[in-house]
Amino acid sequence: MxxxxxxxxxxxxxxxxxxxxxxxxxxxxxxxxxxxxxxxxxxxxxxxxxxxxxxxxxxxxxxxxxxxxxxxxxxxxxxxxxxxxxxxxxxxxxxxxxxxxxxxxxxxxxxxxxTAVSAGDHAEYKFAALGDMGVMGSLGLSSKAPESVEDFSKLDEGERSTMKALIDNQRKYQFILQNGDFAYADDAGKEITSGFIDRIPDEPLLQQMSETYELILEAFFNQTSEFARSVPYMAGVGNHEQLLTRGNMYTDELTNHTIMVDDIPTGQRNFTFYKDKFYMPGDESGGLGNFWWSVDVGPLKLIQLNTESDIKDGVPSPGARRDPALEDYGEPNEQLEWLENELRSVNRGITPWVMISAHRPWYGTWRGCPGCLEAFDELIVKYGVDVVYNSHIHLYERLAPLANGTVDDNELNNPRAPWYIVSGAAGHYDGLDDMPDNIAVESRRLIQGEFGYDEFTIHNRTHLTHAFVASKNDSVLDISTLYKTHEYKHD
Ligand SMILES: [Fe+2]
CATH class of the missing domain: 2.60.40.380 (Purple acid phosphatase-like, N-terminal)
Structure with a gap:
């Protein structure tokens, strides 16, 4: 009924x-x-x-x-x-x-x-990846935004969003991976206090924020359903999954009450919606729920990491503010021990390509992952990971292969070091990041002001092509091919 x-x-x-x-x-x-x-x-x-x-x-x-x-x-x-x-x-x-x-x-x-192609099938394999995609439309990214938002951070009138591009192109891909920061429901307070969403006069600010938070989530998952009901939608956790509101706590001008973390309903912190909504293969891969997991498909082993907690020695969120209600999502070093087991057990004859996806970048012009370089670099280099995919920074930056902070001289011609790509330009309420003044020495291509996503094509056991695709019209803004013989062996 x-x-x-x-x-x-x-x-x-x-x-x-x-x-x-x-x-x-x-x-x-x-x-x-x-x-x-x-x-x-x-x-x-x-x-x-x-x-x-x-x-x-x-x-x-x-x-x-x-x-x-x-x-x-x-x-x-x-x-x-x-x-x-x-x-x-x-x-x-x-x-x-x-x-x-x-x-x-x-x-x-x-x-x-x-269903997925079995591991060991080395026919051409194509998938899409993206980072930092919020809700599209009146609650998030559109052609209308407050004056404080830079023009390049808005959609042009009639411009196709990344969400729509993924809906249109979904059948091209074996799966679509979002590497953290879903919906941006935690922008609710910012959207209301900035006037982007009308303030309801008779409602306490926290109540309106809390209701708006859930409205944003509902709208976002309605939108993603347009592709995720037909193509696997793989998820990794980002900082915006942590709790309602970010940055400064807000003061309700009507009551003069300042909203503190402890005021936030328990269901809107502690990564609650992320744990609730997604159904990643953590159990199947010996990982931890939606927080760290892996899949072996076709020529690829894809490992999703969590950069928000339990990086090493039980380190909590690397964000400036820790939710006091944050549970420990694993024992100290649990993620790293699992990662090493995953990498040690890879059979390159079956899955020659190993890619790690993790939300916050630890290389590039704008780094944002305290402790990650120290935690992950040694393992990733030791076991010959081919590609590391990061997001969080709201632009696109292709880096060189890197190990221990040093560029691999082979660049993309059979490097020993992992190749890094930073891409967080799918789009959300306040859009894209500015181009920094000083570009990192490992940067090879930096694109600002374009909403886009990434397309990975594994041609065979030696060649992988990455493209950064403009959401508005499918044009390829950057493309390069990595050649790997995969002949080395780890200890
Ligand atoms: Fe982020």
Whole structure:
């Protein structure tokens, strides 16, 4: 009954009848597994069972799987996670989702996906990656922004956003990776106090910020669903997932009350929405939930790291401000020990290419990852990682291969050192970063003022091409090919 979904939208705390499902997000579990996440309106985990019906034939969804549900105090929707297992690799499936409530189940439209190519298949492999993508439209990035925002940080009238580019181009890619900073819901306070969003006079500022935070998340995951329901949407954590509001705490001019971290609802800090919404293969890869994980697909081992906590010795967020409610997301050095195991166990005959994705960059013109160089560089060099992909800085910078702070003289012609790319220019509320005055010696190409994303093409076991693509028109703004023989051996 559709009326129940409307009821949930108005805050009813239990499901009384079938509820619409939306905001689908797929993720690779393995070549034979897909993790399906989706949402239903209303904040509840009451007695109801999320179900995915699926099959090889669009007209005969002859299998089903059930999953689990979660939510948090301020959420406007409930997240459901359903594992699909024992699938055929590199195969198209069709599926519908629903939430079964007392035997009543309102199915979604039929969507489809393709399972991952098995590791060891060295046919050409293409995927997209991006960093720092916020909600598009009236709550985030658009052609309208306050005067304080630089012109190059806004979309031109009618300009296609990165979100739309990914929706348009999704079928080109085996998966789409966002390397941190989703939605920018933590800009809610800034958007309200700057006048970008009208202040509601009779509402305490914190309450409006808190409600706006969830509205931004809802809008963002509605938008990403347009590609993530069909192509795996792989996620790594960034600093903007940490908590409602960033930078300065805000003072409510109506009450003169200054908002402090302790005032923020528990559901809007501590990476809560990031943990809730995504369904990454942390368990499958021996990692930690959505925080660090890996997949082996085709010619590639992709390792996603967490630069926000547990970098080394249990170091908390490298941000200037630590949430006192921040839990420890692992034992000291747990991430590094897992990383070394992952790297030590790579079989280059199966996955010749090893790429690490991590939100904050520790090389380049604008570095922003205290402790990361010391934590990661030695391991990454020792085990011959091919590419390191960073984001966080809101521009594009291609670097040279680097080890221990030194440029590899071979550059892209069979370097021993990992090749670094920094790309955080997908776009969000206050847009892109200025070009710095002093460019790092390892910088090889720096592009400012263009919204874009990255396209990786692995041609074979020796050649990988990276391109930075303009979101507005698919033009290639920078392209280069890395040649690696992969013949060295680590200790
Ligand atoms: Fe960031």
């Amino acid at each position: 559709i009326t129940s979904a409307l009821g949930a939208a108005f805050g009813l705390s239990t499901f009384t009848a079938a509820t619409l499902t939306y905001q689908h997000r797929l993720a690779i579990s393995s070549d034979t597994g897909i993790n399906v996440a989706f949402n239903t309106l209303g904040n509840t985990t009451a007695e109801a069972t999320p179900v995915v019906y699926y099959g090889r034939s669009r007209d005969d969804l002859d299998m089903y799987a059930i999953g689990t549900s979660s939510s948090y105090a301020t959420a406007r929707s409930t997240t459901h996670k359903v594992p699909l297992r024992d699938l055929e690799s590199d195969t198209q499936y069709h599926y519908q989702t629903c939430l079964d409530v007392y035997g009543s189940c309102l199915r979604s439209p039929t969507y489809s996906f393709k």
